[in-house]
Amino acid sequence: MLKVKNLTKKFGELIAVNDLSFEVKKGQVYGIAGPNGAGKSTVYNLITGNYSYEGKIEFDGHDITGLPPYRIAKRGIARTFQVPEIFPSLNVQETIRVGSRFGARGGLDLKHSDEIMNFVGLEEDRLQHTGLLNLLGKKKLMIGAALATKPKILMLDEPMAGSNASEIADLMVLIRNINQQLGVTIIIIEHFMKVLTELTETLLIIESGSMICCDKPEIVTNDPRVIESYLGDSYAEDK
Ligand SMILES: Nc1ncnc2c1ncn2[C@@H]1O[C@H](COP(=O)(O)OP(=O)(O)O)[C@@H](O)[C@H]1O
Ligand SMILES: [Mg+2]
Secondary structure (H helix, E strand, O other): OEEEEEEEEEEOOEEEEEEEEEEEOOOOEEEEEOOOOOOHHHHHHHHOOOOOOEEEEEEOOEEOOOOOHHHHHHOOEEEOOOOOOOOOOOEHHHHHHHHHHOOOOOOOOHHHHHHHHHHOOOHHHOOOEHHHOOHHHHHHHHHHHHHOOOOOEEEEEOOOOOOOHHHHHHHHHHHHHHHHOOOOEEEEEOOOHHHHHHHOOEEEEEEOOEEEEEEOHHHHOOOHHHHHHHHOHHHHHHO
């Protein structure tokens, strides 16, 4: 569904993404991990058309290389951000409707927006001003606004950051439901290995913009290169 071929992005002297190729299949939950500064968020920014780059990206059988962000969004690619980005002056229901208005197909769909609001578990907060939501509520809202665009693929950037164990469990259920019940393909960047090993079918590890390895999570987390460069020996010992 998403084919990334020989992707390279330089910021001046810095090579943030270095000849990276990978493929996400329809229906997958696909994980990306790697140290801070590895280039993970930059990969999202390239897929969504925020920067120019070398290489080629195909989505759903179409070459989307170089398309502007709004056209890529219309093809059905949605994302969330590491830090929840919301409109604090709107309420929950309005925010999800804004997502719907910028939707991939058909534009504003009030019925679908409300279904999504319920799906992410925010129906009781529908008239709450978004600025007053707690962190988990803000995360659910950001995911809801992305889903309201009716994406084929949803790219989550460190959705668990700052969450406690029960919030992580809650978000994991939500992510699995989005994949299985809504049929949305998911890419997830995450630091918590437990989350990745439980949720994903394929795990890509990158470091300094380059692929270290890419395979099933149980193979990746036992790969000596990954243990050395990212997980550390303590991870191997704790297992
Ligand atoms: N817009 C930008 N301009 C210059 N450097 C950037 C920009 N965005 C990211 N970088 C740099 O690219 C590298 C990769 O960043 P990023 O993709 O955010 O890493 P990650 O998400 O894996 O932590 C870092 O060294 C970061 O400082
Ligand atoms: Mg990042």
